[in-house]
Amino acid sequence: MPRYRITLEYDGSRFVGWQAQANGPSIQSAVEDAITRFCGETVRLHGAGRTDAGVHALGMVAHFDLERPREPRTVMGALNYYLRGQGIAVLAAAEAAPEFHARFSARRRHYLYRIVNREAPLTFDAGKAWHIRGPLDAEAMHEAAQHLVGFHDFTTFRHAQCQAKSPEKTLDYLTVEREGQEVFIHAGARSFLHHQVRSMVGTLRLVGDGRWTPDDVRRALEARDRKACGPVAPPDGLYFVAADY
Amino acid sequence: MPRYRITLEYDGSRFVGWQAQANGPSIQSAVEDAITRFCGETVRLHGAGRTDAGVHALGMVAHFDLERPREPRTVMGALNYYLRGQGIAVLAAAEAAPEFHARFSARRRHYLYRIVNREAPLTFDAGKAWHIRGPLDAEAMHEAAQHLVGFHDFTTFRHAQCQAKSPEKTLDYLTVEREGQEVFIHAGARSFLHHQVRSMVGTLRLVGDGRWTPDDVRRALEARDRKACGPVAPPDGLYFVAADY
Numbered sequence: 001m002p003r004y005r006i007t008l009e010y011d012g013s014r015f016v017g018w019q020a021q022a023n024g025p026s027i028q029s030a031v032e033d034a035i036t037r038f039c040g041e042t043v044r045l046h047g048a049g050r051t052d053a054g055v056h057a058l059g060m061v062a063h064f065d066l067e068r069p070r071e072p073r074t075v076m077g078a079l080n081y082y083l084r085g086q087g088i089a090v091l092a093a094a095e096a097a098p099e100f101h102a103r104f105s106a107r108r109r110h111y112l113y114r115i116v117n118r119e120a121p122l123t124f125d126a127g128k129a130w131h132i133r134g135p136l137d138a139e140a141m142h143e144a145a146q147h148l149v150g151f152h153d154f155t156t157f158r159h160a161q162c163q164a165k166s167p168e169k170t171l172d173y174l175t176v177e178r179e180g181q182e183v184f185i186h187a188g189a190r191s192f193l194h195h196q197v198r199s200m201v202g203t204l205r206l207v208g209d210g211r212w213t214p215d216d217v218r219r220a221l222e223a224r225d226r227k228a229c230g231p232v233a234p235p236d237g238l239y240f241v242a243a244d245y
Numbered sequence: 246m247p248r249y250r251i252t253l254e255y256d257g258s259r260f261v262g263w264q265a266q267a268n269g270p271s272i273q274s275a276v277e278d279a280i281t282r283f284c285g286e287t288v289r290l291h292g293a294g295r296t297d298a299g300v301h302a303l304g305m306v307a308h309f310d311l312e313r314p315r316e317p318r319t320v321m322g323a324l325n326y327y328l329r330g331q332g333i334a335v336l337a338a339a340e341a342a343p344e345f346h347a348r349f350s351a352r353r354r355h356y357l358y359r360i361v362n363r364e365a366p367l368t369f370d371a372g373k374a375w376h377i378r379g380p381l382d383a384e385a386m387h388e389a390a391q392h393l394v395g396f397h398d399f400t401t402f403r404h405a406q407c408q409a410k411s412p413e414k415t416l417d418y419l420t421v422e423r424e425g426q427e428v429f430i431h432a433g434a435r436s437f438l439h440h441q442v443r444s445m446v447g448t449l450r451l452v453g454d455g456r457w458t459p460d461d462v463r464r465a466l467e468a469r470d471r472k473a474c475g476p477v478a479p480p481d482g483l484y485f486v487a488a489d490y
Binding site: 010011056076080084089090091118119120121122123124126128 | 254321336363364365
């Protein structure tokens, strides 16, 4: 029973999220359906991360098993054919070892959060970035972000319904960089809590627009209290970039 | 009677083109309607270039006159309000001299053509770039492009219905550069013939995939014959970047 590893790019604004749900199309169901249409087999697709509604991916890793072996190239071509026009593309496909698991084998996950910082509304980037009109000090945001790097109790930056056993996580890096009117926030960790990146970004924004100091972010972290978190950033700007194994 | 100069960004995939037409929404009509809704005046909007259906703009310049003076900041805010959700944004607005004309005063126009060169279909970039699957030699394309730079009779690269009085134009620059899976083609000239950029790009693509040599492009130019042109590139990848005055 061969196992396949695929890398997916998707426009999350067209989906209710990664996981199958009753209220609209999910990425997981769309890809599972495409696999079934391709080879007639009913499979379960496992992803490295379960992105929320509106969250995008540039390189989501997922795996599934087939009864009958197929060429990875054929798998990629066929899935892209059945997914056409849906906003999901298979960037790569390969056979994987039987013990490979997209979710449990991942050693590190990388996310990007995009902000477009300008007066005018978004056209091409509508739904693909967080639009912030007022001035934003990316350097102050970067300085504040460094308080969050390392091993911490991230209760402040965790969704109330987060299912993780522990709020303690190691954040490997969190950087904020401006390029013209865009602000790019990169985050990496073995795993993240539910809404952790969007909670951290929403809080850093308060530093960016001068309402908070970088030290206020450290205090919010130390409070270990969801109420100390800034307003959660919208899903529009969040991209699952890659998973390391 | 104050004249206003505005800079527009738009997603051309949602429009029949710049000019008002019976078969769907045009950028010109959308902006003229927004001006009327804002101040009650009926105006004519003049653009630096008349982009075709599906062609985008990052910085189209346009002008119009109002009977009653308004603050440029108010104009920008109001137009963006009435244009919301339509894929058009006003990036800047300023008062202009009475003799300023967005089309006739322009000394140079800059276009960008984007190619995404990869196996997988496009998601975020669908309708925003030309998707080419096979290998593309950007260096050979750049070499070929240099044959087109300068003062030439561009009959080969001109739409059969082009209205320009003369096919003779000076192409100031035409560069082809690869950045990862993207190929960027930049073109600048005082003015372009109808379909000139897309005709040049479509022809350079034949060099990129090895069907033509750079010298074949020179011969196509010298033929001064529309039939010597390669297949015209799709509008999806074309962006009006800026106009100089």
